[in-house]
Amino acid sequence: MQEATGIMICGHGSRDPGAIEEFSVVVEALRPRFGDTPLAHGFLEFAQPVIRTGLDSLREQGVRNVLAVPGMLFAAGHVKNDIPSVLNTYAASHDDVTIQLGRDLGIDTKLVRAAGDRIQAACALADETRVVDRHEIMLVVVGRGTSDPDANGNVAKVSRMLCEGLGFGWGETAYSGVTFPLVGPALQHAVKLGYRRIVVFPYFLFTGVLVRRIYDETDAVAAAHPEIEFVKAGYLNDHPLVQQAFVDRIHEVVDGRGLMNCQLCKYREQVLGFEDEIGLRQESHHHHFEGIGTDADHQDDHGHSHHHHGPGGHHHPYPHADHPHGVRSLRDG
Numbered sequence: 099m100q101e102a103t104g105i106m107i108c109g110h111g112s113r114d115p116g117a118i119e120e121f122s123v124v125v126e127a128l129r130p131r132f133g134d135t136p137l138a139h140g141f142l143e144f145a146q147p148v149i150r151t152g153l154d155s156l157r158e159q160g161v162r163n164v165l166a167v168p169g170m171l172f173a174a175g176h177v178k179n180d181i182p183s184v185l186n187t188y189a190a191s192h193d194d195v196t197i198q199l200g201r202d203l204g205i206d207t208k209l210v211r212a213a214g215d216r217i218q219a220a221c222a223l224a225d226e227t228r229v230v231d232r233h234e235i236m237l238v239v240v241g242r243g244t245s246d247p248d249a250n251g252n253v254a255k256v257s258r259m260l261c262e263g264l265g266f267g268w269g270e271t272a273y274s275g276v277t278f279p280l281v282g283p284a285l286q287h288a289v290k291l292g293y294r295r296i297v298v299f300p301y302f303l304f305t306g307v308l309v310r311r312i313y314d315e316t317d318a319v320a321a322a323h324p325e326i327e328f329v330k331a332g333y334l335n336d337h338p339l340v341q342q343a344f345v346d347r348i349h350e351v352v353d354g355r356g357l358m359n360c361q362l363c364k365y366r367e368q369v370l371g372f373e374d375e376i377g378l379r380q381e382s383h384h385h386h387f388e389g390i391g392t393d394a395d396h397q398d399d400h401g402h403s404h405h406h407h408g409p410g411g412h413h414h415p416y417p418h419a420d421h422p423h424g425v426r427s428l429r430d431g
Contacts, residue, residue: 243273
């Protein structure tokens with residue numbers, strides 16, 4: 099890499115100090131992979147340093163060409179709107195800095211293998227008490243859940259790859275917020291299928307409010323169905339293959355291959371049910387929450403913290419917000 103090149107890892111941020119610590123551990127593990135190349139990180143909201151601070155750090159070290167990558171699994175609003183907006187705003191006010199943005203971690207065989215390791219480790223631990231044949235196990239993969247059907251579809255694809263790759267008897271996909279089915283309704287349906295063991299796997303990079311909520315929902319359904327064994331698998335965290343996926347994304351930017359797939363982007367194509375969002379102006383709505391930390395007043399039913407969602411807010415309304423197995427089920431419960 100050129101001497102004036104630096105690397106910026108852009109995270110979402112969390113109200114959970116544990117999530118911030120886990121993110122930092124992964125970032126620190128990347129440093130040796132790039133020698134003397136300066137590397138910084140920052141968050142969109144709820145944590146320090148914010149992305150702008152990370153960019154300032156690189157600039158103070160003489161960096162003038164920034165290779166930025168999102169520290170997120172899939173490209174939804176944060177990757178398509180918020181991070182580019184923050185980076186473009188910074189570049190516009192610092193004409194001596196060029197920023198190249200890479201793509202999200204995406205559907206990657208390395209991440210699927212890492213997920214498989216987490217699931218198999220959980221099953222192996224459960225088998226120490228009672229061995230259950232793979233065909234008698236149901237896998238429920240839980241994704242973040244967004245208002246972008248492309249990102250939600252990616253979770254479903256990963257879910258299928260895991261279920262088929264590991265040979266489980268059945269597989270389902272659920273989401274932690276925004277879309278449907280949420281974890282509770284999904285597990286209530288899952289118990290009706292008669293499998294002896296249900297493995298719940300949060301397809302998340304790090305811990306936080308949403309991962310704990312997934313595990314809490316699992317415990318609640320498990321308590322109501324003692325005849326079924328529920329197993330909670332660990333999330334991805336600092337798995338070596340996660341670290342390698344980050345390295346790959348950075349090298350893609352260097353090689354000019356770090357392009358997001360826009361084939362199913364609701365802002366560019368007529369995605370069924372989301373046609374009115376084509377050409378919608380892309381902008382960030384996170385500047386109000388940069389670095390503010392925990393603030394219970396801003397938490398919503400999705401486990402997210404944007405008080406500006408919904409009619410009259412900045413975000414385009416999700417068309418299925420009243421789905422009985424989505425956010426409505428939280429209100430009705």
